Amino acid sequence: MEHTSEHIQWHPSKIARQDRHRLNAHRSCVLWLTGLSGSGKSTLAYETERRLHGMKIRSYVLDGDNLRHGLNGDLGFSAEHRKENIRRTSEVARLLVDAGIITIIALISPYRADRELARSLFGEGEFIEAYVDCPLQVCEQRDPKGLYKKARAGIIPGFTGISAPYEAPLHPEIVIPSARQSLAESVDQIIDCLLSLRMFPSGMTR
Numbered sequence: 001m002e003h004t005s006e007h008i009q010w011h012p013s014k015i016a017r018q019d020r021h022r023l024n025a026h027r028s029c030v031l032w033l034t035g036l037s038g039s040g041k042s043t044l045a046y047e048t049e050r051r052l053h054g055m056k057i058r059s060y061v062l063d064g065d066n067l068r069h070g071l072n073g074d075l076g077f078s079a080e081h082r083k084e085n086i087r088r089t090s091e092v093a094r095l096l097v098d099a100g101i102i103t104i105i106a107l108i109s110p111y112r113a114d115r116e117l118a119r120s121l122f123g124e125g126e127f128i129e130a131y132v133d134c135p136l137q138v139c140e141q142r143d144p145k146g147l148y149k150k151a152r153a154g155i156i157p158g159f160t161g162i163s164a165p166y167e168a169p170l171h172p173e174i175v176i177p178s179a180r181q182s183l184a185e186s187v188d189q190i191i192d193c194l195l196s197l198r199m200f201p202s203g204m205t206r
């Protein structure tokens with residue numbers, strides 16, 4: 001991306017990432033939930049945030065729908081706008097991770113290349129891609145917002161899974177089969193993954 005001015009400098013903080021982690025008693029990372037509309041990203045994101053809060057772990061959800069009310073309110077659903085949506089969101093996530101927060105993203109993020117670009121902003125082990133793997137048929141049956149119905153009727157053009165592509169991750173850190181396990185099981189799976197990556201000590205109770 002072009003800078004608007006060449007005359008800008010980076011001001012380093014006097015607080016190191018490790019100092020923030022020590023204060024929090026846990027590390028920070030991005031948990032990137034990708035999947036079809038209705039696969040369960042938002043439901044999982046907010047339940048994981050609730051569970052982590054109960055464990056005294058600082059986390060925050062960046063949800064696609066919510067961000068599109070403000071920061072990304074000027075964007076639509078063309079491939080270019082989705083790319084920009086993901087770019088902005090991953091830059092915000094970078095700030096939150098730097099602040100020491102476990103940042104949970106819930107975005108369809110249908111293109112592999114866009115997710116890889118997001119990953120490239122983070123250090124080794126800091127970007128956890130979680131594929132919320134739910135068959136289109138189940139998403140369509142759930143249709144929590146009635147959008148599939150509208151997409152099938154041609155009222156919403158370029159709808160992911162119907163008239164726009166979804167590229168499933170090839171090597172995600174976690175696959176969450178949300179049609180085959182309960183919400184609680186999925187959250188356990190995420191917390192086990194964060195534990196295995198030593199994001200927080202195993203002594204922190206659930």
Ligand SMILES: Nc1ncnc2c1ncn2[C@@H]1O[C@H](COP(=O)(O)OS(=O)(=O)O)[C@@H](OP(=O)(O)O)[C@H]1O
Nearest residue numbers: 037038064077082085107108109110157158159160
């Ligand atoms: N054309 C089209 N395709 C897909 N989704 C659509 C579309 N139009 C509106 N919506 C609603 O917008 C939500 C997806 O926003 P995201 O920011 O997650 O999308 S993306 O990552 O930029 O692809 C998505 O929310 P979720 O159902 O929570 O995924 C829909 O509610």
Ligand SMILES: Nc1ncnc2c1ncn2[C@@H]1O[C@H](COP(=O)(O)OP(=O)(O)O)[C@@H](O)[C@H]1O
Nearest residue numbers: 037038039040041042043142144178181182183
């Ligand atoms: N095991 C499950 N995990 C997550 N969501 C589930 C599950 N079973 C049923 N659901 C339902 O599926 C819907 C998923 O919607 P939502 O979380 O908005 O998905 P997305 O954010 O991916 O569009 C919700 O109505 C939720 O209650």
